[in-house]
Amino acid sequence: MPFKTTEISNPQFESNNLRFITVKSPNLKGRGDICVYVPPGAKPADTVPIVILLHGVYGSVWSWSHSAGVHLTANELIANGELPPMIIAMPSDGLWGDGSGYLLNSGYNFEKWIAEDVPMAIRENIAGAKKDSPLFISGLSMGGFGALRIGAKYGHLFRAVSGMSSITSLPQIKLFAEEPLKYYAQDNVVDEDVFATFKHYRNQLPPVRFDCGVNDLLIRYNRDLHQKMLQAGMPHIYEEHGGGHEWSYWAKHVITTLRFFASYF
Template sequence: MKDFRSVEISDTAYERDGLRFLTLKSPNLQGRGDVCLFVPQVVEGLTGLPIYILLHGVYGSAWVWAMKGGAHTTAKRLMESGEIRPAIIAMPSDGLWGDGSGYLVHHGRDFSKWITQDVPQAIRQYIPCAGPNSKICLGGLSMGGYGALRLGLGQPESYSAISVHSAITRFEEMSLFVEERLDSYGRSGQSNDVVDLIKDRKVQWPPIRFDCGVDDELVAGNRLLHRQLCDLGIAHEYEEYAGGHEWSYWREHVEKSFRFFDIQLK
């Protein structure tokens, strides 16, 4: 029994570099959503590969992590050299609302459940080397970093690790990038910053790492989150590197997310 009314899958005859594409009708989006996947070549019959979900930033879509970030080529290189074990890299769209949905709930659509429910469910159903026991790690950049942190910390029992780059850490920082007014997201009176999800909660948090460029306009927020996590006694890794809020930075450092995920799953 399939759980989506319609699913289109790319034809293997035309797939290249391990990339595969899904378009499915999502009840949470009340429409169609896209997922770009890197599916490694593995022994026939192997199933249960982990799923590494990478969330994109504002202005982007399902293709940008691959076609601007080369995430699939980095993953393939690391897997073929034996530096990390095989994993499925999932790169979904954010739902394509405005300049960026924020991976939140608004305008009658649940952009968070699209990521936490629909995307893993579709992969487990339609990608043979995935399975019901596939572990999930969350990553992202900028707005996608905000989404990965919020979704991962909001449901800590569902994720094996979180690793993000140049993340928005406070909802107000969305205004640096989007044309839409922040009040159009309907978040007034709600807990919107990453740290709000952690305060006063005593749970087992998944392993967390994040990094930011020293010339990035979001570095102050990342430093603040680092201090807040330290004050709360939440174990994490935080690093800063040369660079700004740009694809050259994310192309270089996505490898750190893949290595971090692999280590946490050992």
């Protein structure tokens, strides 16, 4: 079903292949924003893969582009033939509190905003984005929690999923957000934990990778998720690298995620 209202930025004022979309979403009970990197030369007749990148707490629609320059990195790698063309959609999380967790919260459905509305908005507004465009999802920290969980729960939609420095269970959001944990509680406790979600939706789980910096405050939780998946016999890729919970880490290692996704185009 098309959105009631849609606004898209004027190409005359766009730069570095970035554009912005605002749509009115029933799941948000209002408007939602998406920043989009569109590879040069994308045409309506093309079928271009779509990568959704989710930001962390405190962030918004501009985080991936203006804190990590991911669009510049992708543009260079595509131009050099190191990555195939891809559309990168960078939505806001709905802007609830310090972070929505990409969950159902206070009558808002931040999960469906990401899983359903964002892909539809991209397909309606971006040349080369088709119903059969391969769809991928990743994110950092809270966005890693959202990407891994939503990627599993909506596994029939996503070709592969990835997380960077991910929150792996809902109580960890209290390391960052000031809102009481009770406001994040879900009716189904499976939705509060990545591994529980993986187990519940195991039969539709897409290929999974995740990584974390060895100096990250979330490293032990990522290691624990890795061990649980090994014990459960769940195929996945897990990597550790130098670095902490910081943009320099994510700006570097998002390249690995994009290459991982490209292997499933």
